[in-house]
Amino acid sequence: MDVRKTYKLFVNGEFVRSESGRAYRPDGNVNVPRGSRKDLRDAVRAARTAFPAWSGRTAMNRGQILYRAAEMLDGRGSQFIELLGGGARARRELDQAVETLVWYAGWTDKLSQVTGTVNPVSGPYFNFTIPEPTGVVGIVAPEDDALGGLVRRIAPALCGGNVVVALAAESHPLAALTLAEVLATSDLPGGVVNILSGQRKELIPWLAAHMDVNAIDVAGCTGDEIKSIEEAAAGNVKRVIKVAATERSPYLVSAFMEMKTVWHPIGV
Amino acid sequence: MATALSLTHLGSLMRGVRSVDEVGADERAAALAKRSIKKSSKLWALDLAVRCMDLTTLEGADTPGKVAAMCAKAIRPKPGDPTIPSVAAVCVYPLRIADCVEHLRGSNVRIASVATAFPSGQSFTSIKVAETEEAVRAGAHEIDMVIDRGAFLSGDYQRVYDEIVAVKEACGPAHLKVILETGELGTYDAVRRASILAMAAGADFIKTSTGKVQPAATLPVALVMMESIRDFVRETGQPVGFKAAGGIRTAKQAIAYLVLTYETLGPDWMTPDRLRLGASTLLNDVLMQIDKERTGAYQSPDYFTID
Numbered sequence: 237m238d239v240r241k242t243y244k245l246f247v248n249g250e251f252v253r254s255e256s257g258r259a260y261r262p263d264g265n266v267n268v269p270r271g272s273r274k275d276l277r278d279a280v281r282a283a284r285t286a287f288p289a290w291s292g293r294t295a296m297n298r299g300q301i302l303y304r305a306a307e308m309l310d311g312r313g314s315q316f317i318e319l320l321g322g323g324a325r326a327r328r329e330l331d332q333a334v335e336t337l338v339w340y341a342g343w344t345d346k347l348s349q350v351t352g353t354v355n356p357v358s359g360p361y362f363n364f365t366i367p368e369p370t371g372v373v374g375i376v377a378p379e380d381d382a383l384g385g386l387v388r389r390i391a392p393a394l395c396g397g398n399v400v401v402a403l404a405a406e407s408h409p410l411a412a413l414t415l416a417e418v419l420a421t422s423d424l425p426g427g428v429v430n431i432l433s434g435q436r437k438e439l440i441p442w443l444a445a446h447m448d449v450n451a452i453d454v455a456g457c458t459g460d461e462i463k464s465i466e467e468a469a470a471g472n473v474k475r476v477i478k479v480a481a482t483e484r485s486p487y488l489v490s491a492f493m494e495m496k497t498v499w500h501p502i503g504v
Numbered sequence: 505m506a507t508a509l510s511l512t513h514l515g516s517l518m519r520g521v522r523s524v525d526e527v528g529a530d531e532r533a534a535a536l537a538k539r540s541i542k543k544s545s546k547l548w549a550l551d552l553a554v555r556c557m558d559l560t561t562l563e564g565a566d567t568p569g570k571v572a573a574m575c576a577k578a579i580r581p582k583p584g585d586p587t588i589p590s591v592a593a594v595c596v597y598p599l600r601i602a603d604c605v606e607h608l609r610g611s612n613v614r615i616a617s618v619a620t621a622f623p624s625g626q627s628f629t630s631i632k633v634a635e636t637e638e639a640v641r642a643g644a645h646e647i648d649m650v651i652d653r654g655a656f657l658s659g660d661y662q663r664v665y666d667e668i669v670a671v672k673e674a675c676g677p678a679h680l681k682v683i684l685e686t687g688e689l690g691t692y693d694a695v696r697r698a699s700i701l702a703m704a705a706g707a708d709f710i711k712t713s714t715g716k717v718q719p720a721a722t723l724p725v726a727l728v729m730m731e732s733i734r735d736f737v738r739e740t741g742q743p744v745g746f747k748a749a750g751g752i753r754t755a756k757q758a759i760a761y762l763v764l765t766y767e768t769l770g771p772d773w774m775t776p777d778r779l780r781l782g783a784s785t786l787l788n789d790v791l792m793q794i795d796k797e798r799t800g801a802y803q804s805p806d807y808f809t810i811d
Contacts, residue, residue, distance in 0.1 A: 280802065442802065445802070446802045446804075447801055447804035447806070448803070448805070
């Protein structure tokens, strides 16, 4: 029997239709929910609620969960290859996405050793700097690379203990919405990753201006979009992350982190 | 009406209370809660929600310091923004009234105190009356009493009635709000009966819950109580206020109660003299929604004072 699938938004660990009831057809064939600003509001609220528990997990546990996501993604490989258009190119994109997850899974418990420092200061202080997660991170997925583009941005954000509200690529959101099903079965607590589909021009301004979003990743945005995002982000001094996301690097993780420096008196 | 009622009269009063259509009440409350309030109407409703709020702290761990902070927030909910009005009242335990008197001096914020062995109400009438008198002497303008649910549920309406009458007398000039604790009453019929009983005994307000029992305030229960008030007013001409309390945490819920009040009791009840919303953590969400309407951006609790 041919069962047609209803694609849904992923908010607070649940698969929901848009509260607006709207849908659009990115490829002229499949209906995809057209998320509204209220879906975005709900997603940010869910993420904010999930943040303390997720950032409080041990680094090792976060690594295990990211690794589990890689396993789940790999297990559904054939489905993703089909969604990505089939062929060697799709196969390569899937393999890279799985590798990316495994790679960042390994970095969770090494990050503070590599990016943290003990600072030599001229005074009776033990002075050290450690990375701390920024909080709720908005991610705008790039329009090319339907799966890899999003995984390369979500994985480093999660690695450091952030929570994510991601906008799927508007023109081909199916891989991103299916990735939500992978994340939902990876022991990731509800609300840690939320994935919305819809129109960029409708959602990005609300994400950029949202006072409870602490950082926004604009790797997938055009120059004009970045300009207006930066203006709106100034409202709560949001961190605007502009690093190119083609490579894997621990510095991509630290782009999502705040560096906390502690001055601890000694010999007093 | 509030003078002593004979046992036979009370019996016929209680028997005369008609039963409530439970499905109908649920449906009407749900339908009214869906009403969409936008833009300037929303701002007006949010402003009213602040003006009708009883900012509450009823914890065993309440300290003079915590009450002082709450009083400051009651007078000026958002520091630096004089367009936000003061709340209607603060609601505290009797021992904290003195702190409120000190910190609310010169403001219009009233002091409400729970009394009568709150939240269970399981104590001697003489003690309840004495507690009420002490609270009024300490400076409370409003007394939130609980009914003796044990007596009510066992059918001893006379005891409940007499106790409300006695406490009302002990209140003197202070307003009396009677808490029905609807979460413990079981059925809408019982809620309606308790509402009529409390109003007949002289309540100035009837209030849903203590906030200590789940479920606390729900919209259908509020509807049943408001309809009781409407019928009582029709019968006697005496207006009685309504206070919802317990579990109201979001501006959206608060607006739903305002819609319900407007549709059931009319515009005359859209004032702090006749409508109150008791809440400990509602105010910040209302302030955030006001800012959202004004700035066009969703807000964060990071930028508001802690409740």
